[in-house]
Amino acid sequence: MHERARLLAYLPQERTIAWDLKAIEIVALGCVGLSADVVRQHARAQLEVMGLSNEAETRVFSLSGGQRARVLLARLLASDAKTACLDEPLTALDPAWQRRALAVLKSRAAQGGTIVVSLHDITLAAQFADDLWVMDQGRLVAQGKPEAALSDKVLRQVFNITGTFTEDRYLQLDPQALTEDGA
Numbered sequence: 001m002h003e004r005a006r007l008l009a010y011l012p013q014e015r016t017i018a019w020d021l022k023a024i025e026i027v028a029l030g031c032v033g034l035s036a037d038v039v040r041q042h043a044r045a046q047l048e049v050m051g052l053s054n055e056a057e058t059r060v061f062s063l064s065g066g067q068r069a070r071v072l073l074a075r076l077l078a079s080d081a082k083t084a085c086l087d088e089p090l091t092a093l094d095p096a097w098q099r100r101a102l103a104v105l106k107s108r109a110a111q112g113g114t115i116v117v118s119l120h121d122i123t124l125a126a127q128f129a130d131d132l133w134v135m136d137q138g139r140l141v142a143q144g145k146p147e148a149a150l151s152d153k154v155l156r157q158v159f160n161i162t163g164t165f166t167e168d169r170y171l172q173l174d175p176q177a178l179t180e181d182g183a
């Protein structure tokens with residue numbers, strides 16, 4: 001069991017915390033395979049990464065929805081799993097924390113991990129992903145670097161919108177340019 005947990009971590013879209021534990025105790029649950037004397041220190045470090053150092057001893061039912069989401073992200077990070085799958089991890093996060101969370105995940109990937117994230121915000125996906133898979137009704141319709149996977153054709157056919165990439169890899173959507181199917 002410990003070996004599998006070190007290989008794969010998962011954060012589901014539907015997330016509930018069943019027990020009113022302290023934030024640090026929730027994160028410590030992700031510290032698989034670490035000695036007891038290291039667990040608390042490692043959990044605290046992950047809370048710091050997610051901007052929750054001051055809430056470490058706070059019971060999670062007292063935290064906001066966004067703070068709870070960040071506690072669960074910290075728990076996932078605490079696992080140090082080689083591969084992490086996250087389903088809509090930005091739910092309940094404000095825009096600044098959405099970007100910060102994706103930057104943390106991108107940094108983990110740059111350190112040699114594999115991070116798979118499902119997102120509905122294609123502008124954030126384009127900005128942070130190294131490789132995108134575009135799904136439409138359960139089918140893979142495009143794959144590749146963001147600029148290729150989110151081609152004009154894909155934007156029109158799948159999302160009923162238009163957009164362009166800036167030189168610094170931001171996808172700018174045209175809010176006025178819905179295609180006929182989306183008008």
